[in-house]
Amino acid sequence: ALADSGAPTIFDKIIAKEIPVDVVYEDDVCLAFRDISKLAPTHVLVIPKVRGNLTSLSKAEESDKDTLGHCLVVANKVAKQENLGEGYRVVVNVGPNGCQSVYHLHLHVIGGVQLTWPPG
Numbered sequence: 001a002l003a004d005s006g007a008p009t010i011f012d013k014i015i016a017k018e019i020p021v022d023v024v025y026e027d028d029v030c031l032a033f034r035d036i037s038k039l040a041p042t043h044v045l046v047i048p049k050v051r052g053n054l055t056s057l058s059k060a061e062e063s064d065k066d067t068l069g070h071c072l073v074v075a076n077k078v079a080k081q082e083n084l085g086e087g088y089r090v091v092v093n094v095g096p097n098g099c100q101s102v103y104h105l106h107l108h109v110i111g112g113v114q115l116t117w118p119p120g
């Protein structure tokens with residue numbers, strides 16, 4: 001249950017290539033890489049390269065629409081690349097109650113196994 005301090009996060013170091021990650025997709029707007037602690041056979045994080053105000057989805061503004069839409073389209077590109085044709089899940093954890101631990105907006109793309117619902 002971490003709060004949003006607005007401080008730089010580990011994802012800045014990942015974007016700067018100071019911390020190595022397994023990149024699965026990259027373009028001008030976003031980076032997609034494998035989660036270090038995977039919860040399913042495919043567990044990829046899609047993040048905007050420029051965080052700006054987007055520490056969390058709770059900070060989203062009208063001006064973020066293109067970035068947010070782009071990240072969603074990339075999530076589906078990643079899913080196709082990972083052969084998740086049987087389905088997958090995109091999750092955005094928001095704030096302490098949403099179990100967000102890194103305050104740089106990110107989409108979890110999870111799949112490769114039958115998932116369960118509802119979450120805890």
Ligand code: 5GP
Nearest residue numbers: 010019021034035036037093099100101102
């Ligand atoms: P959240 O809990 O904020 O929704 O998701 C943050 C995710 O970032 C977690 O699933 C965590 O495993 C992942 N993560 C944190 N630090 C690193 C790292 O240094 N490398 C990678 N690849 N993933 C990380």
